[in-house]
Amino acid sequence: AQSVTQLGSHVSVSEGALVLLRCNYSSSVPPYLFWYVQYPNQGLQLLLKYTTGATLVKGINGFEAEFKKSETSFHLTKPSAHMSDAAEYFCAVGGTTDSWGKLQFGAGTQVVVTP
Amino acid sequence: GAGVSQSPSNKVTEKGKDVELRCDPISGHTALYWYRQSLGQGLEFLIYFQGNSAPDKSGLPSDRFSAERTGGSVSTLTIQRTQQEDSAVYLCASSPRVAIGGGNTIYFGEGSWLTVV
Numbered sequence: 001a002q003s004v005t006q007l008g009s010h011v012s013v014s015e016g017a018l019v020l021l022r023c024n025y026s027s028s029v030p031p032y033l034f035w036y037v038q039y040p041n042q043g044l045q046l047l048l049k050y051t052t053g054a055t056l057v058k059g060i061n062g063f064e065a066e067f068k069k070s071e072t073s074f075h076l077t078k079p080s081a082h083m084s085d086a087a088e089y090f091c092a093v094g095g096t097t098d099s100w101g102k103l104q105f106g107a108g109t110q111v112v113v114t115p
Numbered sequence: 116g117a118g119v120s121q122s123p124s125n126k127v128t129e130k131g132k133d134v135e136l137r138c139d140p141i142s143g144h145t146a147l148y149w150y151r152q153s154l155g156q157g158l159e160f161l162i163y164f165q166g167n168s169a170p171d172k173s174g175l176p177s178d179r180f181s182a183e184r185t186g187g188s189v190s191t192l193t194i195q196r197t198q199q200e201d202s203a204v205y206l207c208a209s210s211p212r213v214a215i216g217g218g219n220t221i222y223f224g225e226g227s228w229l230t231v232v
Contacts, residue, residue: 036223043119043206043223090158102171103150103221105158 002027002093006106014114019063019078021109023091026072033074034092034103035065044090050074061085086113117141119224121207127230128197136192136227140209147190148210148221149182153203161205164190165212197231204228 007022025031032051036044048059055067061084065076074091088110094103120139128134140147149161160174164184175181179197184190194201204226 041225043225044208045223046220049220092158102160102163102174104160107157 002031002104004091004093004104004106006089006091006109008109009107010110010112012112012114013081015083016080019076019081019085019111021076021089021091021111023065023074023076023106024072025074025091025093027093031093033065033067034094035059035063035074035076036090036092036105037061038088038090038108040087047076047089081111081113083113083115086111119207119209119222121205121224121227123227124225125228125230127232130199130231131196133193133195134197134229136194136205136207136229138190138192138207138209138224140188140190140207141222143211144209144222145187145212146210146221147184148208149190149192150206150208150223151176151203152206152226156203158206161192194229197229199231202229202231 003026005024013019034049035047037047038044047063048057048065050057050067058064063078065074067074088108090108091106092103119141122137146165148163151159151161162169162172162175162182166187167184179195182192206223206226208221208223210221
């Protein structure tokens, strides 16, 4: 079974400050890991994903995440927050060969950016 | 189309009525997924289709929920005898056939907001 834990349901950051969203996963097989963003009244948009290879993954809008197997983590960062980063962020794990279409999502982290 | 299209975008229905939610995936995508997003339960997988068959329907919460896909394209999620706890956003997504390990992305629609009163 696979599961995801996102630490912090709400995060407030100042514009220009570092954004750090924490995600830990549990998986009995090598995981595929994802970060999605959801803006108000919209669907989910993929920020980045880790499947295999390089453990530091770069995504859209200046976000990146690092897969750390020893820590079972996949934290999302952005060096400098922008007002447009205010949204809800979801970490997800999935991709076993018999259930590759089934993503297990974390509970989400709501990001507020203050001027 | 350019993206995953869902209809209706909003639906208010009376308890006990049946509802149908429609999803039109990205052209050429053979895999289609339904997820549900609610305040109490977060994002939950419901079912996925590869072509017209559903290899995994383990997430359907009860026998009041069913889904079908015909012609390898449009899918309909049907909820019979709706209950208030069915109120949620129902998200549809699609992806190309190749497994996630091949690097393909699952693309989500904007959702159908269902309110049962």
